[in-house]
Amino acid sequence: MNLSTTIRMLFNALTKPEQHILIGDIPAGHILDIGGGGEGVIAQAGGTRVTPIDKFMSEIHEAREKAMNAHWMTADATQLPCKNDSFDAATMFFSAMYMPSDVKEKVFKETHRVLKTSGELWIWDVNMRQERQVFAIRLQVKFNDTLKIKTIYGVKAKDQSAASICDMLLQTGFEPKVVTQNKHWFLIKAQKQEHIAQ
């Protein structure tokens, strides 16, 4: 990313209100957290229950310090080095926004493969439009009254919405069960279906 894109992204983030997210709960059981580097939010929330994977070792180095007891793994989520049916649940905390559509689709298919029967996939992410060129969101994430993370996630803009992600989930074998839509971000809780819709 060049300097001018970075400056536009920062401007984009700073001109919108900071979003407050309370991680009240995360899925039960052993969780695969896809794109879990950066701040390692889900790893910080779930500790030993979480296997965060990220394709960049540098992102893991940054996050590992904050959640030493999670099972960190460097891997591309389009080709997970995991057995079928090995996780109770999966999460994507503002990582889908970093993936073009074709990558997202492959990641959902791989996630479906490694989840156990009826496993849940929770996705926190944003609505954005490609024509805006850059997109950034400024977050304050709270787990409880003591632990608070402030961060900015920014990307080259893509066409993405809760509706487009729900469509893709349906095509890759998930049924969206709960969609919580806020002005600047959303949370989708989807469940693995045994039969993929045609």
Ligand SMILES: C[S@@+](CC[C@H](N)C(=O)[O-])C[C@H]1O[C@@H](n2cnc3c(N)ncnc32)[C@H](O)[C@@H]1O
């Ligand atoms: C900014 S982070 C998202 C926030 C992060 N979940 C947190 O807790 O701070 C997005 C991450 O997704 C990762 N990522 C993007 N595409 C990926 C892929 N195909 N496989 C694994 N990780 C990927 C990026 O390397 C990046 O670290």
